[in-house]
Amino acid sequence: MSAFVTVPNSQKLPVTIITGFLGSGKTTLLNHILKNLEDFKVAVLVNEFGDINIDSQFLIAVEEDMIELTNGCICCTINNNLTDAVYRVLERRDSRRDGKAERIDYLVLETTGVADPLPITLTFLGTELRDLTQLDAIITVVDAETFDPDVHYGSDAALNQIIYGDIIVLNKTDQVSTSKIDEVEGYIHSLKEKARVLRSTYSQVPLSLILDVQLADTSIEQQESISSTPSSKHLQNDGFMAVSFKGDRPFAIKKFQQFLDYQLPDNVFRAKGILWFAESQKRHLFQLSGRRFTIDDSKWETAPKTELVLIGRKLDALSLIQTLNNCMTR
Numbered sequence: 001m002s003a004f005v006t007v008p009n010s011q012k013l014p015v016t017i018i019t020g021f022l023g024s025g026k027t028t029l030l031n032h033i034l035k036n037l038e039d040f041k042v043a044v045l046v047n048e049f050g051d052i053n054i055d056s057q058f059l060i061a062v063e064e065d066m067i068e069l070t071n072g073c074i075c076c077t078i079n080n081n082l083t084d085a086v087y088r089v090l091e092r093r094d095s096r097r098d099g100k101a102e103r104i105d106y107l108v109l110e111t112t113g114v115a116d117p118l119p120i121t122l123t124f125l126g127t128e129l130r131d132l133t134q135l136d137a138i139i140t141v142v143d144a145e146t147f148d149p150d151v152h153y154g155s156d157a158a159l160n161q162i163i164y165g166d167i168i169v170l171n172k173t174d175q176v177s178t179s180k181i182d183e184v185e186g187y188i189h190s191l192k193e194k195a196r197v198l199r200s201t202y203s204q205v206p207l208s209l210i211l212d213v214q215l216a217d218t219s220i221e222q223q224e225s226i227s228s229t230p231s232s233k234h235l236q237n238d239g240f241m242a243v244s245f246k247g248d249r250p251f252a253i254k255k256f257q258q259f260l261d262y263q264l265p266d267n268v269f270r271a272k273g274i275l276w277f278a279e280s281q282k283r284h285l286f287q288l289s290g291r292r293f294t295i296d297d298s299k300w301e302t303a304p305k306t307e308l309v310l311i312g313r314k315l316d317a318l319s320l321i322q323t324l325n326n327c328m329t330r
């Protein structure tokens with residue numbers, strides 16, 4: 001690491017952090033950026049919560065924990081140590097194994113929905129990464145549909161996501177009335193008076209408003225006392241937990257439907273995964289956020305299997321896994 005020397009601003013790697021509560025639309029925003037950032041080569045850092053990496057299902061080739069995306073950009077998992085992951089990207093930009101330096105123009109980091117952005121921000125502003133990277137902005141995606149002050153005020157991470165967001169993307173506006181959108185925007189302004197709010201559906205915001213905007217408040221580092229030193233080694237989860245389920249037999253559709261209708265505990269805020277149903281030849285991508293879920297079909301590229309992650313507070317992991325086991329065909 002000490003091989004790096006201080007570099008001029010223009011050579012620092014610009015960094016955008018995407019944060020936001022569970023299921024708000026962060027990966028959707030990341031995909032929007034990757035699809036529309038022509039002529040830029042982006043490195044993406046993803047920090048999945050739970051031990052099954054669902055978000056990387058849209059990725060193609062894997063080289064160690066660095067992944068080449070379909071559009072030539074690269075993606076790297078954080079695996080609990082953010083600083084190391086950033087250095088892996090910087091080292092790759094500096095020189096690759098074949099001796100050729102690689103062009104990387106931008107770094108986008110997607111946090112988990114339960115991450116407090118402050119320690120992550122301080123990792124960029126309060127360590128030697130400050131000399132190698134340029135924090136551009138923290139973008140916070142807020143779900144206009146499931147935004148609930150009780151949940152948000154009960155979670156330091158969720159509150160800090162809004163308070164430290166330089167830009168707030170108020171997403172899923174297709175799911176709610178204008179008055180609810182106004183109400184949520186009112187809450188956001190009550191937490192952060194001068195918040196810049198962009199309303200969106202499917203996180204479709206103009207990239208010129210969110211990237212290379214130089215909005216990051218670099219004084220955060222001075223404002224925060226030494227007591228909140230960057231905990232980049234262990235990203236904290238604010239009381240949330242993830243339960244992972246893998247099934248090597250298919251689910252019976254009816255049983256899984258019953259699970260969703262009657263057995264899914266209220267403290268599950270978010271679930272996502274790949275589902276294998278006995279009654280279908282297809283691979284089903286399952287997304288649940290709040291009480292709403294979607295299932296999209298695609299073709300199996302691998303042997304069929306079920307992989308599901310459920311995220312919430314105080315989950316009874318054993319009972320959830322037992323219930324899901326019972327959804328599988330005998």
Ligand SMILES: Nc1nc2c(ncn2[C@@H]2O[C@H](COP(=O)(O)OP(=O)(O)OP(=O)(O)O)[C@@H](O)[C@H]2O)c(=O)[nH]1
Pocket residue numbers: 020021022023024025026027028029111112113141171172173174175200201202203270272287288289294
């Ligand atoms: N109706 C609607 N659905 C949306 C919108 N934006 C995202 N979604 C859906 O909401 C679900 C969650 O979106 P993601 O982008 O995966 O959310 P996330 O914030 O990355 O989720 P986690 O990282 O698991 O916390 C997916 O099924 C998306 O397709 C929107 O504006 N409207």
